[in-house]
Amino acid sequence: MTDALPEDIDDIIVDPRTYGDEHSYHRAFAALRQHDPVHWAEPRDYRPFWAVTRHADIMAVELNAKNFLNDPRQFLVTKTDEDMLLAQSGSSNFARNLVAMDDPDHRAYRALTSAWFGAKSVRALEEEITALARETVDRMIEKGDSCDFAKEIAAWYPLRTIMIVLGVPREDEPLMLALSQKVFGGTDSDSGGGDGMASMVEAFEAFNRYFNAITLDRRTNPRNDVATILANATIDGQPIGEKERNAYYLIVAAAGHDTTSSAISGGLLALIQNPEEMARLRANPDLIGNAVEEFIRWTTPVKHFFRTALGDCEVGGKAIRAGDSLMMCYPSGNRDEAVFDTPFAFRVERPDARKHIAFGYGPHLCLGNMLAKLEIRILFTELLARIDDIRLAGDPAWVEANFVSGLKRLPIRYTVR
Numbered sequence: 001m002t003d004a005l006p007e008d009i010d011d012i013i014v015d016p017r018t019y020g021d022e023h024s025y026h027r028a029f030a031a032l033r034q035h036d037p038v039h040w041a042e043p044r045d046y047r048p049f050w051a052v053t054r055h056a057d058i059m060a061v062e063l064n065a066k067n068f069l070n071d072p073r074q075f076l077v078t079k080t081d082e083d084m085l086l087a088q089s090g091s092s093n094f095a096r097n098l099v100a101m102d103d104p105d106h107r108a109y110r111a112l113t114s115a116w117f118g119a120k121s122v123r124a125l126e127e128e129i130t131a132l133a134r135e136t137v138d139r140m141i142e143k144g145d146s147c148d149f150a151k152e153i154a155a156w157y158p159l160r161t162i163m164i165v166l167g168v169p170r171e172d173e174p175l176m177l178a179l180s181q182k183v184f185g186g187t188d189s190d191s192g193g194g195d196g197m198a199s200m201v202e203a204f205e206a207f208n209r210y211f212n213a214i215t216l217d218r219r220t221n222p223r224n225d226v227a228t229i230l231a232n233a234t235i236d237g238q239p240i241g242e243k244e245r246n247a248y249y250l251i252v253a254a255a256g257h258d259t260t261s262s263a264i265s266g267g268l269l270a271l272i273q274n275p276e277e278m279a280r281l282r283a284n285p286d287l288i289g290n291a292v293e294e295f296i297r298w299t300t301p302v303k304h305f306f307r308t309a310l311g312d313c314e315v316g317g318k319a320i321r322a323g324d325s326l327m328m329c330y331p332s333g334n335r336d337e338a339v340f341d342t343p344f345a346f347r348v349e350r351p352d353a354r355k356h357i358a359f360g361y362g363p364h365l366c367l368g369n370m371l372a373k374l375e376i377r378i379l380f381t382e383l384l385a386r387i388d389d390i391r392l393a394g395d396p397a398w399v400e401a402n403f404v405s406g407l408k409r410l411p412i413r414y415t416v417r
């Protein structure tokens with residue numbers, strides 16, 4: 001039996017502090033799943049929406065991309081910030097990227113890079129990523145017997161991987177790190193986030209300047225990277241526009257980084273807090289593929305995406321009107337008792353782990369999902385082989401952000417094998 005729905009549930013759903021404390025998140029959303037799984041929310045500072053909290057309803061909405069569109073609302077933006085964006089750019093979208101597009105554009109733009117992020121190309125990166133994972137564990141060893149795993153280790157490795165995929169030189173890493181944290185860090189100043197929209201818009205502009213220079217370079221010096229594909233991409237025989245190109249760079253750079261690092265730190269914390277699971281994985285390294293799925297289900301770093309209904313319809317028994325927006329609450333779907341056996345138990349052998357919807361579902365399914373899983377698998381394989389006796393050395397802390405969030409601090413102590 002879960003708690004009754006609190007009176008201020010609508011504000012709880014959007015409050016960044018809810019996401020900085022996983023227990024408060026799961027308490028609120030377990031109550032929603034039980035008492036009002038498709039819930040009309042009218043939070044103080046946001047346009048209203050339906051919070052869709054059950055696994056089956058989230059999948060049904062995401063599969064029906066003809067009626068549930070990504071344009072014009074993708075994630076939570078306050079009314080004040082939406083107005084500011086409209087006044088500045090004439091649109092309530094930050095950028096015309098894949099997550100803001102619907103068919104036929106979405107299909108055409110996604111096709112530009114889908115082979116790059118497909119199984120074959122991702123497998124071809126295995127050697128390079130293994131070298132990076134070794135370097136990452138070397139860093140831990142160089143630090144002695146303790147580190148802040150979230151800040152010093154997990155933040156660096158996915159960033160470096162995505163920079164390799166994009167073709168960004170290593171010396172520009174700190175710039176990319178600062179920019180993507182500004183875009184995704186929300187208002188949490190500990191994680192590089194700034195004062196909301198103003199700081200995000202500034203970060204977008206800096207990204208654009210940076211990627212315009214990369215584009216010019218790749219047109220004269222083509223290489224085997226995503227930047228070269230985007231710099232020279234055409235759709236229906238026409239070069240893609242600057243705005244769309246830069247939005248593409250941005251979504252790949254930003255989406256591939258904080259998400260994966262959150263799954264890595266959260267996965268390690270779950271292993272530390274469940275020593276019998278850590279022992280099971282160490283004793284049977286073949287479990288790593290399933291364990292990675294469980295890390296991702298457990299942490300669900302992307303907290304929501306939105307869809308907007310094109311026509312009147314029904315979701316989970318509720319009448320949805322054309323124009324209503326719906327928030328897909330992924331971490332809630334990933335603790336749905338109707339799908340997962342004892343959903344609040346972390347189990348590396350969980351047979352239903354692969355049913356998670358942390359990468360979304362349907363035509364917008366995370367483009368980088370295979371890359372993310374490969375990165376996480378390789379890092380944990382290296383880490384568990386070389387580092388032993390991993391314990392907490394202080395309190396972990398989570399980013400307070402309602403879109404993408406995970407651990408911002410994970411102090412650990414360990415021994416080297």
Ligand code: HEM
Nearest residue numbers: 098099255256259260302359360361364365366367368372
């Ligand atoms: C889309 C999660 C890693 C690139 C998405 C979506 C989610 C998500 C929930 C939206 C899906 C939907 O609307 O149905 C995650 C998680 C990751 C991760 C949890 C790590 C554990 C990555 C990586 C990349 C990436 C490494 C690098 C390329 C993208 C892109 C999209 C996307 C480009 C937009 C796809 C589209 O709209 O067609 N991701 N992601 N993500 N992700 Fe990821």
